[in-house]
Amino acid sequence: MAFSLEQHDPETYRRKARIISIAMAGQLIIFGLLFSMLLTTTFGSSVWLNALGVLLGLLATSAMFAALRERPWMTEMRYVWQLKHHLSRISSYLQPLRRAVEEDNRLALDILTFYHQGMAQLAELNGRTTDDDAERLAEKMQVKVKREALGLPKEVTTFDPHDLSAFKQK
DSSP states (O other): OOEEOOOOOHHHHHHHHHHHHHHHHHHHHHHHHHHHHHHHHHHOOOHHHHHHHHHHHHHHHHHHHHHHTTSGGGHHHHHHHHHHHHHHHHHTTHHHHHHHHHTTOHHHHHHHHHHHHHHHHHHHHTTOOOOOOHHHHHHHHHHHHHHHHTTOOSOOOEEOGGGGGGSOOO
16 A cells, blocks of 8 residues: 655644653553552562563553554654654665666665655654765765656655565565
């Protein structure tokens, strides 16, 4: 299934990310303490029962989070998770993609363009500056020049993970 870049307000994303992180941490603490208290009250005091209580608290928090992740107010969070997942998949194919770009492979050019755009968007959403890595900037410029020479559009807003199957993973 193809993934498309979307526009989200960085301030809204960061605010929601902070709120959700604090809420989940609080929920983990409360559930961990609750399960630990229930277990030690029922079976006696033990480090293992306390650890089991924390583990059960983690499982309960994870289950609640999984149930809530499809809610409309989680849209930005869900989008960033998906973006990170796709960028991670692409990064495992960077070497074969770079070799294919040298051969003017249009699919590799599209995927690398999407990758650079996604990395820039992720940095913007997280309130960070884009990577000042000279190698990455040179690669981005090389891809831009090749796209212009081949008459391809400057931006690529969609990515189909199945396109990576055309390249041998390192």
